[in-house]
Amino acid sequence: MGAVVDDGSRFEVVSREDFSEVTYLLEIRHPMMARAARPGQFVIVMAHARGERIPLTLADFDRAKGTVTLVVQAVGKTTRQMQQHCHVGTELYGLVGPLGVPSAIGSAKKVVCVGGGLGVAPIFPQARAHRASGAYVIGVVGFRSRSLMFWEERFRACCNELIVCTDDGSAGIKGFVTDGIRHALERHADVDEVVAIGPPVMMRACAEATRPRGIKTVVSLNPVMVDGTGMCGGCRVKIGGEVRFACVDGPDFDAHRVDFDDLMARLRRHAVAERAAAERWSETCRMQRPPEPPAEEPLPLPDPFEEVRGG
Ligand SMILES: Cc1cc2nc3c(=O)[nH]c(=O)nc-3n(C[C@H](O)[C@H](O)[C@H](O)COP(=O)(O)OP(=O)(O)OC[C@H]3O[C@@H](n4cnc5c(N)ncnc54)[C@H](O)[C@@H]3O)c2cc1C
Ligand code: FES
Incomplete structure (x- = not known):
């Protein structure tokens, strides 16, 4: 053979x-x-x-x-x-x-890397790369509660400082990642870049937290994508009033120029069809399984928009 x-x-x-x-x-x-x-x-x-x-x-x-x-x-x-x-x-x-365009690494000397909920995962390679480039890296990770936390040790290993935030105070400071950003900026007046990844509402809040100080802030946008190569136009986003395609021009963009209202409105556009597809699929799964005793409460699916910090 x-x-x-x-x-x-x-x-x-x-x-x-x-x-x-x-x-x-x-x-x-x-x-x-x-x-x-x-x-x-x-x-x-x-x-x-x-x-x-x-x-x-x-x-x-x-x-x-x-x-x-x-x-x-x-x-x-x-x-x-x-x-x-x-x-x-x-x-x-x-x-x-x-x-997509790789994140710009290497010019910042002191960076705050912010991940909210699921955004904690994609911010990790950026935090590691900023540290490897010689920058001082402050990690800010936010979850709803301790039980949803992941990768704390990974972040401790690659960041100079780590601020953990939880909505319920079960780990780290009680508060949102924006509270974590404020803590970091109070202690470090020389932060020259903030990078934030998470649900759109969280990224918008991070942009507003840094805007008054004029600190360069980068977010990774998540519009609906189909081909990922700039052909379908599905991932149109508005940046400083101009149209960009997140798949080829991003997904990283200057947070202070992003039209978050437009992004969120576009993301909600297919909500009815998406819910129907999920319900049809759940129904098919149920029909393929032997009957179960009735559950007390179905597990609520996370809403990628309502959550400030995901998880
Ligand atoms: C650049 C980028 C990176 C992403 N990285 C991650 C990641 O690392 N981990 C993760 O869990 N999710 C990530 N997402 C979001 C992920 O693509 C969606 O959660 C997924 O497509 C949902 O599909 P679904 O059928 O399970 O849910 P659906 O019910 O179809 O959709 C749920 C929600 O997900 C979003 N969504 C649906 N289809 C798409 C699509 N084709 N493109 C983008 N968003 C969509 C919409 O906001 C929708 O309301 C990323 C999105 C983008 C654009
Ligand atoms: S996903 Fe089609 S143009 Fe970006």
Whole structure:
């Protein structure tokens, strides 16, 4: 039998970790992508042949192991399907990337890297790269409560300082990531850049927290994407009154110039169809399972807009 040639086209899940009932990590074997990946970039995933294409940010990449890491929040049909089906040894049908303009690293001397809820994962490669470039890095990570926290040790290892914020005060300071930013800025008058990733409402609040001081602030935008190559126009965002395509011009943009109202209105546009797709899928799953005793309360899905900090 001839040798099996590894052409990198099998996107095997080599490890999985569940951080909470709705958040899970998938590490996927893709040596070529691991070599090419840069902080701030994303991929387009197709879980199966007839699956939707969804964009996910590279939360990590390991060139030596030849893997890339995605952290996913189950918010609708596709991310819930993946939560159910993507286990170690399974394969993704398609994985395209790395896409998007890599984050600008190297010019800032003191950086605050802010991640809210799920945004904690994609901010990690940026925090690590800023530190590697010689910058002093202050991490600010926010969750609703201690039980939803993940990667605290990773951040402690790569940041000079870490401020943990929880809505309920169960870990770190009680408050939002914007409180964490204010703490950092009170102690460090010489911060020259803030980078924030999380739900749009959180990123807008971060932009408003830094605007009065005129500190350069960068956010990673998450409009609906289809092709991820600048062809479909689905990911139009308004930056300083001008139209940009987040997939090829971003996803990083100057937070003080982003039209967040437009972003949020566009994200809500397909809400009815998305809810219907998730309900149809749930119904199909229920019909395929043997009958269960009635649950007390169905698990509420996270709303990517209402949450200030996600999780
Ligand atoms: C550049 C970028 C990076 C992202 N990184 C991550 C990540 O690392 N982890 C993560 O969990 N999520 C990430 N997202 C969001 C993720 O793509 C959506 O949660 C996912 O597509 C939802 O699909 P669904 O079928 O499960 O849910 P649906 O019910 O279809 O949608 C739920 C919500 O997700 C958003 N969404 C739906 N389809 C898309 C789409 N094609 N493109 C973008 N947003 C969509 C909409 O706001 C929608 O209201 C990212 C989005 C972008 C644009
Ligand atoms: S996703 Fe189609 S243009 Fe950006």
